Amino acid sequence: GAVVSQHPSWVICKSGTSVKIECRSLDFQATTMFWYRQFPKQSLMLMATSNEGSKATYEQGVEKDKFLINHASLTLSTLTVTSAHPEDSSFYICSARHSRSYNEQFFGPGTRLTVL
């Protein structure tokens, strides 16, 4: 149980285009989902926290108009990178917290974004 999936697992796009990444909790309801970004050999950096049905809370320095987050249901959150640039190339990882277990977060397999 407690499986989180992400789609796509990797994506290559041209500079200026938008990319949408999906995060799904497959066998549990996730009232809260988190989006992280990880650069090579660095730690996971929290970008934003989203609660189902409400606006996401962004971390300091993360542009909410560039990284659009939608958490429309208890099993799906999406991250859209708008007008992507090469510096947005990174490994994006989502995480979901079970509504019954406040302490545990389950992570997706990540999405590798490369912007040319």
Add this chain to the structure above:
Amino acid sequence: SQKIEQNSEALNIQEGKTATLTCNYTNYSPAYLQWYRQDPGRGPVFLLLIRENEKEKRKERLKVTFDTTLKQSLFHITASQPADSATYLCALRDLGGGYNKLIFGAGTRLAVHP
């Protein structure tokens, strides 16, 4: 400033030995601390959680200690195997300042040699 520090150098050990990884933190008041395993190109996988009032936690070949005085957690893998080779991340949930989010260290890469 707030910091979570893990040894950035890779830890190389021989199969069968005990691997010990360190996580130190500064200016946090963690309610609990977690350890994750991350393989290349994959998301983190949860291993163990230890609360601030717990000194030690075990799970099979894994052991975690938590010293709030030293502000340090140690992660041990006994009888290590080549399959244990991965990057291990510590993460703490900081409740100070009204925040409630998981904050990660950069991880330590472990390589277990046959």
